[in-house]
Amino acid sequence: MDPIIFLNAGIATGTILLFATLGAVLSERAGVLNLGVEGMMLLGAMTAYSTAVSTGSPWLGVVLAMLVAGALALLHGLVTISFQADQVVSGLALTFLGTGLSLVFGEGLTKAGITTLLPKFSIPGFSLIPAVGPIFFQNQSIMVYFGYALIPLVWFYIYHTRPGLHLRAIGENPGAADAMGVHVLRLRYVYVFVGGALAGLAGATISLAVSPGWFSEGxxxxxxxxxxxxxxxxxxxxxxxxxxxxxxxxLRRFILDVQGPKELFGLANPFFYNPNFGYFLQMLPYAFTIIVLILGARSATRRRIGAPAALGLPYVRGQRGK
Amino acid sequence: MNDAIVYRSRMPFAIKIEPRMSVPRWLGPVVNIAAVVVALLLGMVILAVVGGDPFATYAHIAQSAFGDRYVFSDTLVKATPLILVGLGCSLAFRMKLWNIGAEGQLYIGALCASACVLTGFITPATPQVLALALMMAAGMLGGALWGLVPGFLKARLGLNEIIITLMMNYIALALVNFFVFAVWSEGGFAQSKTFPRNAWLPRASEYAATFDFLSGLTTHWGIVIALVAVVIMWYVISRSRWGYEIRLTGDNPRAANYAGMPIVRNTILVMMVSGALAGLAGMSEISGVVHRLQGTISPGYGFTGIIIAWLSKLNPFAVVLSSILFGGLILAGREIQPSGIPRLIQGMILFMLIASDVLLRYRVRIVRTR
Structure with missing residues (x-):
């Protein structure tokens, strides 16, 4: 297991998570918790792949995936922003709905065969940097590079622009933002849509770049x-x-790759000789999420960092917040 | 301040949306049923879009789930775990604890219950009542343990229980797969050996000698256990002091805190009981239906339980009716193409239910303006 190759692939897998997480950050910063990421992502993956198969254009697939997943997110927006329904339950419903829609419309797509994928390339010059180059800039999908660009963009947008200030305001204190003339509900819809679109992009990144194809819920x-x-x-x-x-x-790549070689650091690889250990490897990402949350809870309490104050609460003009 | 919103147009009338001061008793159930009907109609539209025959499909679902007493008996078999899981979710949701880990709790319950048999703790010589009681206890214990972890993390560290319970679903599944494939595999297949007869929850058909009409029915004792659980849960939630604490904490945690209610302890306990009910569902599945441990026990019962709890407005008796409805959908859904249809309908029902809630809080009126 070559660490360079595995990290290179890890970055690609991480890009999927990056889009989805950034989308969720934006949506939650606006005060709307959307637990339907899994459903929107699945719908995006299905839409992207299905479009690419039928039209031969992966780019059209990416665009449609973002639009369709964004539209699904708008349903969540309608129910939670305008109808003031519980965001947790609506998000769960969105997961079911997105999964159901993708399974129904993706029926038969598993056997659709191969299609044109998003291009992969190396960045000249950068890819020659020792260690960093081969990991980050060599033979990566265009989506990975787009991810690199998106991180500083979103960061700058949130902390250093006026719309970014408004975004934080409607998530922290929608009443005050409203009083200042910010369109709280309209902006919340916008960010819910953006969150959905980015989840859709994450889905398209799976099915058209990182692990091409449609494998139902898998x-x-x-x-x-x-x-x-x-x-x-x-x-x-x-x-x-x-x-x-x-x-x-x-980490996800590591789990896949560690089961491949016969030897690991000069010793017999237990994961190769006894594939049953693989089940424990499968648990790792999920166990890690829990551990990371536990560690994060500690540092968050210490540094007094919390969720946006109005996260999960509907905003009704003239009604005193909780 | 709760002013009405008025949408004006050039027409000689306006749409007025105003908050309700009181909700009529009949409105809740009517809106609920309407939401389900609308969801089913939307399901038909989508079926037609993907090229299916909506009427034939729905007729097929109704026929193969409720057509005669044999299929209805099968529907009850599917409803059994749903009732237990739905009860567990209802209890947790009462306290605004979003336990969406019922699926994992169910699997761990099944794992622990089968461990009693497969480790040889229960032998074919063990009296059946004792064997089943042990398996039930083990299943509930396993589920409770799987609920304890998120409950503890929520109560002590304030961690989001949704994420934790969900992550634990995946861990549970991998754990069960490990045992199924690596430890108790029978001939390399994804299943253990069949349990001895004394570890089976008896089916209705086994009493056919005494009661003629029971012959050929697959419904097992699990349904009785589930119904007993319904009554107990109703008593606990509506009549007991603990139930009162849970309800108050869910509605107004601050008031509960001022009243000196042990919120931390109750959070952990509720998650454990919720998990125990899901674990019991897992035990009932392996002991009453498949009679062995296998990798695929549940077609998402744990997630359907969430919808059932919501559809029932957290009322234990309504859980039974909702479970039968969804049991039928799951039973009939196995033969429907495209295979995602039951899932889609479930999602749509939940979505419509939440969306329709607005009708209970606001009144939409059309008023003449000219």
């Missing part, structure tokens, strides 16, 4: 839920989100 395999957990670990910060996403991507 396509996402809980990545959406890990993204929801990562947001908490990231303390709603895009840079921490990026770090967490890539680390988890690497």
């Amino acid at each position: 396509t996402t395999g809980g990545l959406g839920w890990i993204a929801v957990g990562l947001v908490i670990f990231a303390q709603w910060d895009p840079l921490r989100a990026a770090f967490g996403s890539y680390a988890f991507g690497a």
Whole structure:
């Protein structure tokens, strides 16, 4: 197991989580918790692959995946923002709905065969940097590079622009934001849509770049839920989100790759000779999410960092917040 | 301040949305049923879009789930774990604890119950009542343990129980798979050997000698256990002091805290009981239906339980009716193409239920303006 190859693949897997997590960060910063990431991601993956198969254009697939997943998120927006329904239950319903829709419309897609995928390339010059180059800039999908660009963009947007200030305001104190003339409900819809679109992009990244194809529910395999957990670990910060996403991507790759070679560090590889240990490896990402949350809870209490104050609460103009 | 919102148009009327001061008793159930009907209609539309025959499909679902007493008996078999899981979810949701780990708790319950048999603790010579009681206890214990972890983390560290319970689902599944494949595999297949007869929950058909009409029915004792659990849960939630604490904590945690209620302890306990009920569902499945431990015990019973709890408005008796409805859907759904349809319908029902809640809080009126 070459660490360079495994980290290179880990970054690609992490990019999936990166898009979904950044989307969830934006949506939650606006005060709307959307637990439907898994469902939106699955719908995005299905839409992207299905479009690419039928039209031959992966780009059209990416665009449609973002639109469709965004539209699904808007349903969540309608129910939670306008109808003031419970965000937790609505998000769960969205997961069921997204999964159901993808299974129904993705019927038969498993056997659809191969299609044109998103391009992969190396960045000239950068890929020659020792260690860093081969991991980050060599033969990566275009989505990975797009991910690199998105991290500072989102960070700058949230902390250093006026719309970013409004975004934080509607999540922390919607009443005050409203009084200042910010359209709280309209903006919340916008960010719910953006969150959904990014989850859709994450889905498209799976089916058209990282692990091409459509494998029903196995396509996402809980990545959406890990993204929801990562947001908490990231303390709603895009840079921490990026770090967490890539680390988890690497972990997921590690689990796949560690079972391959016959020898590990010169010793007989127990995971190769007894595949039953693999079940414990499978638990790792999920166990790690829990551990990371436990560790994060401690540092969050110490540094007094919490969720956006209005996260999960509907905003009704003129009604005193809780 | 609760002003009405008025949407004006050029038409000689306006739509007025105003908050309700009181909700009529009949409105809740009516809105609930309407939501289910609308969800089913939307399901038909989607079926038609993907090229299916909506009427034939629905007729098929009704026929193969409720058509005669034999299939209805099968529907009850599917409803049994759903009732138990739905009860568990209802209890947790009462306290606004989002336990969505029932699926994992069910699997761990099944694992622990089968461990009693497969480790040789229960031998074919053990009296049946004792064997079943042991398995039930083990199943509940396993489920409770799987609920204890998120309950503890929620109560002590304030961690989000949704994420933890969900992650523990995946861990449970991998753990069961490990035991099924690596420890108790029978001939390399994803299943253990069949349990001895004394570890089986008796089926209705076994009493056919005494009661003629029971012959050929697959419903097992699990349904009786589930119904007993319903009555106990109703008593606990509506009549006991503990139930009162749970309800108050769910509705107004601050008031509960001022009243000196042990919120931390109750959070952990509720998660454990919720998990224990799911664990019992797992025991009932392996002991009453498949009679062995295998990797695929549940077609998502744990998740359907969430919808059932919501559809029943957390009322234990309504859980029974909802479970039968969804039991039928799951039973009939196995033969429906595309295979995602039952899942889609479930999602739509839950979504419509939540969306329709707004009708209980607001009144929409059309008023003349000219």
